[in-house]
Amino acid sequence: MVPFRQSKTAKNLLISYSAEAQARTRYNFFARRAEDDGFIQIARLFDETAEQEYEHALRFFKFFNGGDLEICWNFPAGVIEDTHSNLLSSAELELYVHDVMYKGFAQIALEEGFKRAADTLDAISVSERHHEQLFRELAENIDRDQVFRKNKEMDWKCLGCGFLHRGKEAPSKFRPVSNLRDTLNS
Ligand SMILES: [Fe+2]
Numbered sequence: 345m346v347p348f349r350q351s352k353t354a355k356n357l358l359i360s361y362s363a364e365a366q367a368r369t370r371y372n373f374f375a376r377r378a379e380d381d382g383f384i385q386i387a388r389l390f391d392e393t394a395e396q397e398y399e400h401a402l403r404f405f406k407f408f409n410g411g412d413l414e415i416c417w418n419f420p421a422g423v424i425e426d427t428h429s430n431l432l433s434s435a436e437l438e439l440y441v442h443d444v445m446y447k448g449f450a451q452i453a454l455e456e457g458f459k460r461a462a463d464t465l466d467a468i469s470v471s472e473r474h475h476e477q478l479f480r481e482l483a484e485n486i487d488r489d490q491v492f493r494k495n496k497e498m499d500w501k502c503l504g505c506g507f508l509h510r511g512k513e514a515p516s517k518f519r520p521v522s523n524l525r526d527t528l529n530s
Pocket residue numbers: 364367396397400401468471472
């Protein structure tokens with residue numbers, strides 16, 4: 345078995361760590377843009393997802409204990425667009441990460457005999473799949489004008505003062521800070 349430091353898996357894990365760290369930062373950027381666009385709930389979900397990418401980065405980071413390795417990878421430079429575009433580009437990247445990148449890395453890890461690395465990549469891929477779904481659902485809500493109104497009665501909460509309102513639509517007065525708590529289940 346090839347020593348870890350000389351394996352493709354070591355490089356792939358360092359690439360994964362870098363990709364997660366970048367994703368985390370990018371989602372924080374997108375959260376600020378979502379706030380600017382008036383989508384406070386989406387901003388919170390971007391920030392929440394960023395925290396999950398942080399945890400993924402930490403798991404990859406822990407495979408190493410110092411040292412350095414040279415890696416070569418096509419990292420997306422990214423661009424901050426409107427929130428709808430940011431959601432779709434994020435979903436596409438999540439799809440690539442779980443369906444191509446980590447799937448391939450896990451296969452190589454198994455071939456090289458690093459089962460724990462393969463298991464980690466597989467486990468994190470499940471989260472990335474959820475991220476992809478989340479971003480697509482949120483983009484769809486914007487498409488259908490369903491961010492602040494729904495087809496059935498829901499509980500809406502003002503994120504500024506905590507005021508609760510039940511209805512099909514968020515009261516316009518607190519739209520800038522409104523939140524549909526069960527968007528993902530509706
Ligand atoms: Fe991640």
